[in-house]
Amino acid sequence: MKGAPPRRTATGEAVVIIMIKAVIIGFAHMHVNEVAEYILGQPETLLCGIADVAPTHPELCEKRYTREWNRRNVETISGIHCHESYTELLDRVKPDCAYILCENVQKPRVALECARRGVNIIIEKPLAADLAGAEVIAGAAEKYGVEVIVNWPVAWRGYLHRQKRAADDLLLGRSLRLNYQNGHTGPLGQGARHRGVAETADEMTDEERGSCWWYHSDCGGGALLDILCYGCYFSRWYFGLPLGVSASEQRLSLSYADCGDNAAAIFRYADRLTVAEGSWTIPRRLVPAGPQLLCEDGALWCSGGADSNQSVEACTLAGEDVVVPEFELSDDMRNLPWHYAAHRLRGKKLFETLDLGFNLDVMRMLDTATRSSREGREVEL
Secondary structure (H helix, E strand, O other), rough: OOOOOOOOOOOOOEEEEEEEEEEEEOOOOOOHHHHHHHHOOOOOOOEEEEEEEOOOOOOOOOOOOOHHHHHHHHHOOOOOEOOHHHHHHHHHHOOOEEOOOOOOHHHHHHHHHHHHHOOOOEEEEEOOOOHHHHHHHHHHHHHHHHHOOEEEHHOOHHHHHHHHHHHHEOOOOOOOEEEEEEEOOOOOOOOOOOOOOOOOOOOOOHHHHHHOOHHHHHOOHHHHHHHHHHHHHHHHHHOOOEEEEEEEEOOOOOOOOOOOOEEEEEEEOOOOOEEEEEEOOHHHOOOEEOOEEEEOOOOEEEEEOOOOEEEEEEEEOOOOOOOOOOOOOHHOOOOOOHHEEEEEEEEEEEEOHHHHHHHHHHHHHHHHHHHHHOOOEEOOO
């Protein structure tokens, strides 16, 4: 962190504004467009540089939401030219934090380079491609004394916190079961739209889509890691770690992918149950806004679609409407750059679902789901 040029108060007193120096590493994830806008809009954060990570497989086009398109877009909105080497960028800038949006499989290597230099690590969900990779990141953080934060887009949705507060306050009694369905036509699929960009994905051939890392299992691609991870997030947030997982990941439609395009899992608890689904073959208009929670005395669910008009509704077991109390997020919960500034500069406690321990648990659930799918049986954690 560094001091910006002093500003003067009305009485002429000089005030030094402390700025967080941030860099972005990786353009593989289209969330980088959204993240870059948030960093640029945070007054206590200075975007000091951007760099990519060499792809595991070369991409065959530069259409919207591909790695090269994302890079050019971030260069345009930030006015910053992409550095050729992310390690040289880290050495030159010496940032406070690095936002990592590379392929899932590359995250441990990039995080280790950041940790060695004392740079705090902010990783786009999920933490890694597997638990072994996540543990490498955790080990590096402990060895070098840096912080690891995982950015979940759903952490900043006020209506989801409203639902959780109502559940915690036992509005309809104890929670018994959580149902969660999420998906789209694939990260680069027909009609795909990602926050930070108004337009939908360009039309692509199967060969062009299939060259992108999302559709390669050796890169950490697939619907289980991309979409079912949200089911793990909500299940862990509401119920903690399950006792066992029964899961199936299959390629049902996308012939150009060598990973699953659909995944489903049952997370078994002693007295609760979560059923989660993630799909790359579903229109967005069919996807609900969030989890459905079944309780002893009724249900809590998110109304509206995945992209607009989200709210929370509730009813008794007899179907009678129940008013869900309003809940407003604090200003620092608008997005991660704002939350990180409050955390680093004013000592705000990190929100629970962003910290390393929570996300290691999510990776344990994802790893167990992967193993269950491969073995065709329930696997205990």
